[in-house]
Amino acid sequence: MARDLLIALRHRSDVLTTFFFFVIVVSLYPLGVGPERETLREIAPGVIWVAALLAAMLSLARMFGTDYADGTLEQLALTPQPLVVLVIAKVAAHWLTTGLPLVLVAPVLGLQFDLPADSLATLSWSLLIGTPVLSLLGSVGASLTLGVRGGAALTSLLVLPLYVPVLIFGAGAVAATVTGSGAHGHLTVLGAMLMIALVFAPWASAAALRISLE
Amino acid sequence: MHWGSAAEFLAMGGYALYVWGSYLVTALVICVEVAVLVRRGRTLRARAGRIAGPGSD
Amino acid sequence: MSINWFKYASPQSFYPLAGRMVPWFMVPAAVLGLIGLYIGFFVAPTDSQQGEAYRIIFIHVPAAWMSMFIYMVVAFWAGLGLAFNTRLSSMMAHALAPTGALMTFVALWTGSLWGRPTWGTWWVWDARLTSELILLFLYIGYMSLAAAIDDPRRADKASAVLALVGVVNVPIIYFSVQWWNTLHQGASVSISRAPSMAATMLIGMLVMVFAFWAYSIGVALIRVRLLIMERERNSAWLRETEGV
Numbered sequence: 398m399a400r401d402l403l404i405a406l407r408h409r410s411d412v413l414t415t416f417f418f419f420v421i422v423v424s425l426y427p428l429g430v431g432p433e434r435e436t437l438r439e440i441a442p443g444v445i446w447v448a449a450l451l452a453a454m455l456s457l458a459r460m461f462g463t464d465y466a467d468g469t470l471e472q473l474a475l476t477p478q479p480l481v482v483l484v485i486a487k488v489a490a491h492w493l494t495t496g497l498p499l500v501l502v503a504p505v506l507g508l509q510f511d512l513p514a515d516s517l518a519t520l521s522w523s524l525l526i527g528t529p530v531l532s533l534l535g536s537v538g539a540s541l542t543l544g545v546r547g548g549a550a551l552t553s554l555l556v557l558p559l560y561v562p563v564l565i566f567g568a569g570a571v572a573a574t575v576t577g578s579g580a581h582g583h584l585t586v587l588g589a590m591l592m593i594a595l596v597f598a599p600w601a602s603a604a605a606l607r608i609s610l611e
Numbered sequence: 612m613h614w615g616s617a618a619e620f621l622a623m624g625g626y627a628l629y630v631w632g633s634y635l636v637t638a639l640v641i642c643v644e645v646a647v648l649v650r651r652g653r654t655l656r657a658r659a660g661r662i663a664g665p666g667s668d
Numbered sequence: 669m670s671i672n673w674f675k676y677a678s679p680q681s682f683y684p685l686a687g688r689m690v691p692w693f694m695v696p697a698a699v700l701g702l703i704g705l706y707i708g709f710f711v712a713p714t715d716s717q718q719g720e721a722y723r724i725i726f727i728h729v730p731a732a733w734m735s736m737f738i739y740m741v742v743a744f745w746a747g748l749g750l751a752f753n754t755r756l757s758s759m760m761a762h763a764l765a766p767t768g769a770l771m772t773f774v775a776l777w778t779g780s781l782w783g784r785p786t787w788g789t790w791w792v793w794d795a796r797l798t799s800e801l802i803l804l805f806l807y808i809g810y811m812s813l814a815a816a817i818d819d820p821r822r823a824d825k826a827s828a829v830l831a832l833v834g835v836v837n838v839p840i841i842y843f844s845v846q847w848w849n850t851l852h853q854g855a856s857v858s859i860s861r862a863p864s865m866a867a868t869m870l871i872g873m874l875v876m877v878f879a880f881w882a883y884s885i886g887v888a889l890i891r892v893r894l895l896i897m898e899r900e901r902n903s904a905w906l907r908e909t910e911g912v
Contacts, residue, residue, distance in 0.1 A: 593836065624721075637777075648891055
């Protein structure tokens, strides 16, 4: 994992591109939709969360792609270290470089949408719990499509049905806070998703990697 | 049987668009699915015939 | 009744068996379909609340149930193929998937047409509809992945992993229906009206369910034979059977 982070730091442009994409996409909405506060507050959870999804999907190819292309992945697979550990490391690196920045910058972006403070808090919490799920589920899609034609579009297609529930509960949590009905239920479900993803996804991704590397 | 006439049956109490829209699309889906399979089967068998045909084992 | 099931685990021996089985499913499917439609249109009474619009139920519910059921069966066969490396199991999964996807589409389409006159809208983002839409995406993803990979073995295994991951997703999606009820009271409309249905309506619906079930199996058997033909086209036994 340290190695992945090091590479990420060196290829800072990749990481920052995704980050700025997220920021720009989110910031475009107030411009496009108009400054009507009520509207902005209503669309904010969805907009920010969809942008988070897109950012995650865009960067999935990088998770295993570069290592697969230059053969490093096969070498890593041959080491005595279980593949699951490798997957977890990759997922962690992916999240630290794509998910975490989003979590940190989201409150600032939320202000653009005139979200009240408690909604901003919910937004951060929902993203904090949700973005690791996106990374975990994304790893499954990325590992299945290694070197397959159709690449990023196919990966996104595969990963989309898995992402939708995360989106629903993540955005729903914030929307619930905005309307005052409380996000506790949504966040709990998100937490459950995180638990399930933590248990299943690395194992599925490792299996998929083995299949892809054959 | 509670349809007074064929016209009544087709009208479906005013819901004709929805009811027949559903049934016709479903029938279409079934027909297309079967037709595609039949055509695929014919192509494959023709191809196999050509391979095995002149001068086979 | 000691049938050696493993005898039919090879594509070569299953091929003729499947061919014999097809009419045993397609004919009952057609017959049951006709009976079900007759009951649905000529025996079942008009609904007091929805008028004639409710008659969509005779397609909508069977299609929806099949869409779910077929997915589980796809995951089952795909998983079997993945675990035991049996080609035929994976082929069975690939054979079922398109039918499942079409059932999902029919369920969504008829549901939308049913919702328009009864709910006043073509679509609503309630848990049940959204989860059915997700199911369609899962099918499409499964089929796309299998189609995108050239090596059949890798395609079988990769798509199997995807199908299984999707299965994990499905209980989550359906579990969310309960959560939805607690979080958004009254937002979700209960489509299941079986307990309060008139007997003839229920019978008609069940007959259609069996019709759809038989049809799905029949079509899947036809398709798996085609898959066997495509994959085994270079083998002598197939050329002998179909070639000359």
